[in-house]
Amino acid sequence: MSATLNRPLTAEAAWTLDPPGLWELVDGQVISMSPAGARHGRVVARVTRALSDFVDARRLGVVLAGDVGFVLRRDPDTVRAPDVAFLTAAHLVGPLPAEFVNGPPDLAVEVLSPSDRWSAVDKKAAEFIDAGGVAVWAIDPGAQTAKTYSRSGSHLLIATDALACPELLGDFVLRLPELWS
Numbered sequence: 001m002s003a004t005l006n007r008p009l010t011a012e013a014a015w016t017l018d019p020p021g022l023w024e025l026v027d028g029q030v031i032s033m034s035p036a037g038a039r040h041g042r043v044v045a046r047v048t049r050a051l052s053d054f055v056d057a058r059r060l061g062v063v064l065a066g067d068v069g070f071v072l073r074r075d076p077d078t079v080r081a082p083d084v085a086f087l088t089a090a091h092l093v094g095p096l097p098a099e100f101v102n103g104p105p106d107l108a109v110e111v112l113s114p115s116d117r118w119s120a121v122d123k124k125a126a127e128f129i130d131a132g133g134v135a136v137w138a139i140d141p142g143a144q145t146a147k148t149y150s151r152s153g154s155h156l157l158i159a160t161d162a163l164a165c166p167e168l169l170g171d172f173v174l175r176l177p178e179l180w181s
Contacts, residue, residue: 007028008027008029008076008077009025009028009029009030009077010028010074010077011069011071011074011077011079011100012099014030014077014079015069015099015100017030019032021033021035022034022067022081024069024078024079024080024081025069025078025079026078026080027076027077027078028076028077028078029076034113034115036111037113037114039141039142040083040111040112040113040141043111043139043141043179044065044083044084044109044111046178046179047083047084047109047111047137047139047174048063048065048084050174050178051063051084051086051109051169051172051174054169054172055086055169058170059089060086060088060089060169061086061087061088061089061090061091061092061106062086062087062092062096063084063085063086064084064085064086064087064096064105065083065084065085067081067082067083068081068085068100068101069081069099069100069101070082070085070100070101070102070103070104070105070108070128070131071100071101071102071103072103072104072127072128072130072131073127078127079100080108080128082105082108082109082110082128083109083110083111084108084109084111085105085107085108085109086105086106086107086168086169087101087105087106088106091106103131103132104128104132104133105128105133106133106134106135106168107133107134107135107136107137107165107168107169108125108128108133108135108136108137109136109137109138109139110124110125110136110137110138110139111138111139111141112138112139112140112141112142114142118147121138121147122149122154124136125138125147125149125154126149128149129149129150129151134150134151134165134167134168135148135149135150135165135167135168136148136149136150137149137163137165139163139176139179141179141180144158144159144176144180145157145158145159145176146161146163146176148163148165157176158176159176159177159180160175160176160177161175161176162174162175162176163175163176
């Protein structure tokens with residue numbers, strides 16, 4: 001369902017409207033998303049567990065999963081929902097909101113589904129970075145590769161490489177083979 005409206009929705013109006021199914025708000029328009037497959041869910045679970053264990057043990061911030069919405073842009077509003085997100089302790093001000101988070105996560109993680117196209121993933125990653133996010137990881141379970149994004153550009157990782165983000169996570173390393181087994 002892509003909402004065709006006379007005027008773009010705000011993030012707050014979309015929250016209240018609560019369209020059925022999974023969705024994101026892009027330039028004020030609701031864009032429906034397909035449910036994920038089992039392989040996708042397994043990779044999301046593994047990334048979430050590895051990041052959560054590391055972040056929680058060091059009290060670095062919080063890891064969120066379950067397609068939490070982040071307001072990346074206003075007028076027209078864009079709300080993106082990464083598969084996994086990390087907010088540094090410095091980023092957290094007070095308790096987590098019940099609704100969307102204003103601003104980007106410090107790290108957004110997207111796990112590709114077979115129908116995802118790299119051009120759309122590149123665009124979404126750029127939105128996170130342009131909104132002030134530090135890094136984005138896009139993981140492709142089908143090709144057993146990943147791509148990392150930051151303000152300095154993007155980098156393709158092959159199946160034997162590892163995900164890392166020293167500026168946010170210090171010595172954290174997640175080897176890609178751990179995601180596929």
